[in-house]
Amino acid sequence: MAKIGINLSTGSLQKEEIIVGIDLGTTNSLVAIIHPETKKPVALKEHNSASLVPSIVHFGSHQEIVVGDTAKEFLISDPANTIFSVKRLMGKSYNDIRKQSSFFTYKVIDDDTEKLVKIQIGTKFYSPVELSSYILKELKTRAEHILKTPVNKAVITVPAYFNDAQRQATRDAGKLAGLDVLRIVNEPTAASLAYGLGLNPNDSKTVAIYDLGGGTFDISILKIQDGIFEVLSTNGDTYLGGDDFDRAIVAHWMKELNLGEADIESDKTLAQMLRVAAEKAKKELSSSEEFTTDINGSALKISKAQFEILIQPLVDKTLQAAANALKDAKLGINDIDDVVMVGGSTRVPLVKNSVSNFFQKNVHDEVNPDEVVALGAAVQADILSGNNKDFLLLDITPLSLGIETMGGLMDVIIPRNSKIPTKAGRQYTTQKDGQSGMRVSVYQGERDLVKDNRKLAEFNLAGIPGMPAGLPKIDVNFLLNADGILVVTAKELRSGVEQTIEVKPQYGLTDAEVEQMLLDSITNAKDDIALRALVEARTEANQLIDATENFINKNGKLMTTAEIEETQAAIIKLAELVKSGTKDEIQHQHEVLNSISRPYAERIMDLAVAAAMKGKQI
Structure with missing residues (x-):
């Protein structure tokens, strides 16, 4: 059987057009491409700068916006107007993050509902989508500056545990930044691709991806077969990372200096000096046995052995999560073929050695762990561009499919560029007390209002028992088969009332029309x-x-x-x-x-x- 790179039915993707891979991270973000000469993935950076852009947005007194290293400088001096870790808010309601609200130094609106969160800066309200779009826009601008060419298409990575709402929020952020998001890829899948795992169609492997970043930890077990990556299980802690290693060192030094929490609270400069010194210590202890520094005339030191005792409980926590992930996947240590290390904090020798001992095998850490996810996204982008002829790309849906919700909005259920066959669903409820029916209108397109998209079908789900608004639970499911036939089902779960319709979503659309719809969505995104x-x-x-x-x-x-x-x-x-x-x-x-x-x-x-x-x- 000859292997071909299937041309996307979205019209012709120009070979010379660059598609970038983006790792939109909680702490740092970056862009990567396949180098045109070496054909290897590389992270983009200026001659002497780092590839990482801190995922931080700062709003000045006149609402001027800066992103990255410049914004990072305001974390201490202007915390209320400096947004960090926005990825944790993507697709979340206030109820989802209620327990972690003290973590954020900026104002997250508490309206005590299931509505998506908003962040207040002065008199303006921002969604996590808008804030993430500023980070993506900075990455786009940076890439264009380095490559000296427009960048309009991207593959963006997300954690494996991101749900449909979080993935859609990431797509929306890309669109708002002026990017056509060709595919949302799971971070562990991207990390595997960076090591070439799964690129051989005959590969059949089970892989563990251990990802320890600045603020989050997750472990994913993947089954790779016939070029398809299946997430068997995922586990972790969204509030455990390298920052906790730094805090352990700071706490150790505070004890030595007889400082209490009150001293640190009242002296932000001292707090920042200790944190910066602790971060430096952590990095230096990866290659040396002792670190010494001076803070306000007090000599401070810490040995590698002391550091490892301090962080051992944190490392043990990650290994327990790895054990849980294996249990959920119904696998043992011997079933794992490869272990891939992701995230800057995996550079700590104790982490690497502990993970290697746990899985009883050498781990993959040859690729820069800060860059591995973005590099894998670039590999995926190369496959989508049709440049990688060795990889069979499954056929995809050219435009998003969704339904109309209140106010004439388009709610996407199957995003464009999803592999087919595929299925997805979402749950809805009634808006009025005693509402007995719901109209389900199916649309195809990329615009936010249904009036700008193409209507495919409509049906009524009748016979919903009279209940207060918000009580009925209505599942709307889309099943798109290999022939491009869409089956839409709506079912009220409490009563069992159900209605189904078959739709041919791509009927009558030329490639040129699809291209125009995509172009309109980017042009009008803002x-x-x-x-x-x-x-x-x-x-x-x-x-x-x-x-x-x-x-x-x-x-x-x-x-x-x-x-x-x-x-x-x-x-x-x-x-x-x-x-x-x-x-x-x-x-x-x-x-x-x-x-x-x-x-x-x-x-x-x-x-x-x-x-x-x-x-x-x-």
């Missing part, structure tokens, strides 16, 4: 996403108005006249802004109404609980 944010703000505001009015109708007797009047005034103002206000004005007034209603809502809830518990013993 306006589209701004409009989407405005529509979402209006929808959320209307839902809050309905919920607050219902609450007053039911509990008005337990509220003071002043509370009712203040709330109704805030509702009127929010309703006016829904008609004519900007996204930020609506979200600000949304916050105002929330803060007015929260105290009395909590008071009335406490009364209800007390009444329910009266006469009962716990």
Whole structure:
């Protein structure tokens, strides 16, 4: 059988056009390409600079935005306006991150809902998608500066455990940065590709990817067969990384200097000096037996042996996660063929030796662990460009498929460039009390509003039992088979009511039309996403108005006249802004109404609980 690089049905990808691989990281990000002469993946960097760009965004006093090393300098001096670790917020609601809210030094909006989080900077509200797009835009600009050519297409990596919402958020961030995101690739898959694992179609291997970054740790077990990468299991800790190694050294020195937490809290400069010195110590102890420094006239030192005792519990935690991942995959240590090390913190000798001892084999660490994921993304980009003829690329869907949601928004269920056959689904609910039906309208395209996309089909899911808004659970599933036939199923889980329709999604579209739709989506990305944010703000505001009015109708007797009047005034103002206000004005007034209603809502809830518990013993 002859192997061919299948031409993407998205129209002709120009061979001379560069497709970059991007590692959008929690701590650092970078770009890589396949070198045109050596045909090997390389990370892009200026002559004397590092390839890594810190994933940090800073907003100045006039909303001017800087990204990377320049932004990093503001972490201590202006923490409220300096955004770090935004990747942890991608596709998340406030309820998802409630327990970690103290980790963020900037204002993450607490509206106590399942809505996606927002970050407040001054009077403006930003989504994680917008913030990530600034990092991607910086990477795009940097790549264009180094390559002296436009960069418009990219492959972006995400953790294996990212769900559909987080992957879609990453795609949206790329689009907003002016990038056509050809594929979202799992980070462990990219790391495997960087080592050539899975590039041979006859490969059949089980691989462990141990990824210890600055702030996160994860371990993935992959099964590679016939060029297909299957994630068997993933485990880890999103709040464990090299930063914790630094903190262990700082704590050790604080004890030596008789410093307490209060001393560090009150002296940010001292705190920063200790942290920077600890990071330097960690790096130097990878190759030397002792580190010495001077902080404000006090001599500090730490030996490699002391350092390893300090971090041993942290390393043991990662090995326990590795054991759990093997257990979940129903595999033993002997079933693992290769172990790949990813992330800068794997340079610590204790880490490398501990992982090698755990898996009882030598680990792959020949490739720079900071760059390995981006290099693998570049390998995937090369396959997509059709340059790598040895690799069979499965056929793909040329445009995203999704359904219409409130406000005429397009909710993508199968993103473009997904391998086919494929299936995906998402859960929805009703907007109104007693709603008995739901219209499911299927669209194809890349724009944020359905009116700019192509309608493929529509059907009604009728017979939903009368329930309060938000209670029904409606699963919408898309199954796209190898012939390009799309089967859409909607099912209400509580009652079992179900409806199915078959669609031919690519019928009647020429390559030129597909290309034009893609071009329109990139050209209009900024306006589209701004409009989407405005529509979402209006929808959320209307839902809050309905919920607050219902609450007053039911509990008005337990509220003071002043509370009712203040709330109704805030509702009127929010309703006016829904008609004519900007996204930020609506979200600000949304916050105002929330803060007015929260105290009395909590008071009335406490009364209800007390009444329910009266006469009962716990």
